[in-house]
Amino acid sequence: MAKDMTLLWGSGSAPCWRVMIALEEKNLQGYNHKLLSFDKKEHKSQEVLDINPRGQLPSFKHGDNIVNDSYAACFYLESQFKSQGNALIPDSPAEQALMYQRMFEGLVFYEKLNAVIYYKWFVPEEERHDSALTRNKEALATELKLWEGYLKKLGSGSYLAGKSFSLADVTVFPTVAYLFRFGLSAERYPVLGEYYALLKDRPSIKASWPPHWLENTKGQDTLKEI
Ligand SMILES: N[C@@H](CCC(=O)N[C@@H](CS)C(=O)NCC(=O)O)C(=O)O
Numbered sequence: 001m002a003k004d005m006t007l008l009w010g011s012g013s014a015p016c017w018r019v020m021i022a023l024e025e026k027n028l029q030g031y032n033h034k035l036l037s038f039d040k041k042e043h044k045s046q047e048v049l050d051i052n053p054r055g056q057l058p059s060f061k062h063g064d065n066i067v068n069d070s071y072a073a074c075f076y077l078e079s080q081f082k083s084q085g086n087a088l089i090p091d092s093p094a095e096q097a098l099m100y101q102r103m104f105e106g107l108v109f110y111e112k113l114n115a116v117i118y119y120k121w122f123v124p125e126e127e128r129h130d131s132a133l134t135r136n137k138e139a140l141a142t143e144l145k146l147w148e149g150y151l152k153k154l155g156s157g158s159y160l161a162g163k164s165f166s167l168a169d170v171t172v173f174p175t176v177a178y179l180f181r182f183g184l185s186a187e188r189y190p191v192l193g194e195y196y197a198l199l200k201d202r203p204s205i206k207a208s209w210p211p212h213w214l215e216n217t218k219g220q221d222t223l224k225e226i
Contacts, residue, residue: 005031008048008059010038012210014110014174015070016058021170022074024204027085035211071103074167088167099161099168102150106172112136112143113175117182117222141226144179144189151191157198165202173199181213183221 005028009016023031036042036057044055052059052068060066060073062080067073078088090096115136120128151158160168176196180186186193199205213219 002028002031004063006051006061007031007033008036008043008051008057009033010036010043010057011212013038013057014178015056017174017177017208017210018070018171019058019060019073019077020208021173021204022077022088022167024207025086025088025165025170026077026081028077028081029207071107071171074170078167086165088165088170090161090164090166092162095162095164095166099166102160102168103171106168106175109143109147109172110175112140113178116140116226117178117220137226140223144184144192144226148189148191151195156194159198160195169199173205177205179223181219183219183224184226185224188226 002023005023007016007019007023009020023029034047036045036048038057042048043057048057048059049055051061051066054068056068058070058073059068062076065076067076074088090099114122116133119133119136123132151160154160154162159165160172176192177200179189179192180196184192186196
């Protein structure tokens, strides 16, 4: 079944990682995949543009069905392979509501993280201001406190939507892993630290860990003071 799937991806891209975790969770190992280089601008190659006119990764195809957006691909995989691998949408209405809520808040979380760690990448030199970066850091700190609170309320050992691992974890975990890769202090954010420790060795996550993070295990300290 996975043989008729193709994923074009980039190492360390959180959106790509979401799809890879979902594929692992649904036991779809064996899909075709190709690691492309952002540095070499391979995401703008014809091979990508043929699937994804935005020239972005992930680009994903199942048979003739193209589902490029990472959230869309995760929902698609869960719905097409409902009874295969791990169920990723909880049955309980309360957990389901929380899952959807956290998934979409996760996009805001991801944006706020990027606005700090990729500030120099996104903003041309002549448009950069220390005050803007400081504001972005403050916004990230506020966001981090929200997520600490969300997890704390659920209790130790919980996933983002409650007792079971769900699409909320599939989509938000890569953001959390980025936080720690970029030096977030687990002492300052102990609940997020515990959540990260709970998930980092999960088989689907280990199997899809960004290869360049494995090659260079030392991250950065951009978020040390946040
Ligand atoms: N909404 C898309 C975003 C995908 C995305 O932003 N991919 C980035 C890499 S993380 C990319 O390809 N950027 C290159 C570009 O936009 O030119 C998703 O979630 O899949």
